[in-house]
Amino acid sequence: MNWFPLLKTVLIILNVLIRYFYYKEILNIKKFILKKGGMKLDYSLSEEQKMFRQSVRRFAQEKVASLAEEIEESGNYPDELLQMMNQQGIMGLPYETKYNGGGGNLLMMCLAMEELASVCANTAMVPTTQELGAMPIVVGGSEEQKQKYLPKIASGESRISFALTEPEAGSDVASMRTKAHFDGRNYIVNGVKRFISYADVADVMCVFAKTKTLNEENVSAFIVDKNTPGITIGKKENKMGFRGFSSCEVYFENVMVPPENRLGEEGDGFKIAMKTLDKTRPLVGILAVGLAQGALDTAIAFTKERKQFGHTISQFQGLQWMMADMAMQIEAARQLVYKSAYVIDQGELGGAKYGAMAKCFATDVCMKVTTDAVQLLGGVGYMREFPTERYFRQAKLLQIVEGTNQIQRVVIANQLLK
Structure with missing residues (x-):
């Protein structure tokens, strides 16, 4: 009996099976990479995003550009321009729709800020600073805290600032000296913050201070209403540029903050x-x-x-x-x-x-x-x-x-x- 034709057929079948499983495995690897984002680079703009960018560009050129130099020279940001940004939906872009925001899409926010900054960087800094102040609530707040604060921030009704930097604690956050001591009922905050943008106009601040947990000093984060007794806003800094939005020192002297205003657990602040x-x-x-x-x-x-x-x-x-x-x-x-x-x-x-x-x-x-x-x-x-x-x-x-x-x-x- 001649075994050669049979052997040849078996080898062909094996070759086909090997190729099938090989390419199947390659396809699975590609799918895994795409799923993990290692090769997924498609962030091209949709028609909706292009139209949105064009509308912000038109707003920037028609309403903002002519005021840019005046805003920088005067050091004051006009409320009417802020209200226009609210009407355009720009202030609410960073927040989810359930908090009356624009969806929380960072790329959309970037499109808007690029157009504003090209004619007036002070104007672009306003919603950017607002988002910085609110982001601790977004990433570390409870649902109750988010429902209480984010809708007003998204609508522009409430302004918020980010109080982290201190005279002796810039890049080295861990060396901050502001303290928050829990007295059994409230946290008592004492300390000084520096270069705090929006501090003089903000209604709320996200304040970072050291607390003691398990005999170790840790940074904790708090939502603090600015009208709380014991808060003093210092002078506006005389900056070289970006003079159209304020930066101030903030002093905390025995400021009482209720525990429900703490973001996350003690020690989660960093x-x-x-x-x-x-x-x-x-x-x-x-x-x-x-x-x-x-x-x-x-x-x-x-x-x-x-x-x-x-x-x-x-x-x-x-x-x-x-x-x-x-x-x-x-x-x-x-x-x-x-x-x-x-x-x-x-x-x-x-x-x-x-x-x-x-x-x-x-x-x-x-x-x-x-x-x-x-x-x-x-x-x-x-x-x-x-x-x-x-x-x-x-x-x-x-x-x-x-x-x-x-x-x-x-x-x-x-x-x-x-």
């Missing part, structure tokens, strides 16, 4: 603060993107009008290359911020890393682009008649707030080494 910053850092990044884009747009318009040696300076290759580099850097920063917002919105791993990357890279880009924008305008770029001077001053703050860019690099490195 975790709540870090989760808050992980979710809000992309917004600082997108403010930087918008501000940088505004500076580039101003520089391009100027170079197309300014003539030297018989030509507009936009025709000089050296300046063209500068503008090309600026545009590339802005787009790279924009895409990194969008990616970080997408990762956080999807609840994927890596949110802390991407948020730190987005904040650090975008704000460094903003500082460079605004510096180059001043250079492109030459002498007039240094004068207050042109917005490049304002963009330049404002860019510096973004490298410092919500964790300096040196701290962001520490966060990124820690995530990589995990």
Whole structure:
């Protein structure tokens, strides 16, 4: 009997089975990767998102742009502009619909803040600061606390600030000196906070203070109504830029806070603060993107009008290359911020890393682009008649707030080494 044809048939069948199971396993691996978000990069904008961005752009150009310099110079933010943002639904974007918010989509918030920051960074900072103040309630609050505070914050009826930084505790949160002692009925808060944005106009503050748990000092977080006796708002800081929204010292002297206003358990404050910053850092990044884009747009318009040696300076290759580099850097920063917002919105791993990357890279880009924008305008770029001077001053703050860019690099490195 000739066994060769039978053996050949068996080998063919085995080969087909091996190929089938091999490709099936490859397909399963791909599905696993996509499920975990390792290769899922589709954060392109929907038509709804594009329309929303266009509506905010129109609002920014028609209602905000003409007031930008006045807001920066006066140091006062007009209430009527705040009300317009409420009507546009911008203030409620970071919060879920059940709290009368716009859905809590970070990418949508980024789209709005980029458009506002491109014409008036002070205006973009208002809802950004509001979200920073409310985020401890979002990430660490009970449902009862959320129902009590978030709807009013989302509607703009109530303003809130984030009270973490102290004179001796900036990047080193653990060294804070503000204390909260439980006397059996209330927590008694004593201490000083510094550089607290919105403190003079806020109705509520999320305050971080040290409590004692198991004989160890831990940071705890509290929701504190600003009209509570014992709270004193210090002078407004005289800032180099972003003068249109206030930053103040806040003094707490025997301030009584009921235990139901504590966020989470005693000792959860540091975790709540870090989760808050992980979710809000992309917004600082997108403010930087918008501000940088505004500076580039101003520089391009100027170079197309300014003539030297018989030509507009936009025709000089050296300046063209500068503008090309600026545009590339802005787009790279924009895409990194969008990616970080997408990762956080999807609840994927890596949110802390991407948020730190987005904040650090975008704000460094903003500082460079605004510096180059001043250079492109030459002498007039240094004068207050042109917005490049304002963009330049404002860019510096973004490298410092919500964790300096040196701290962001520490966060990124820690995530990589995990």
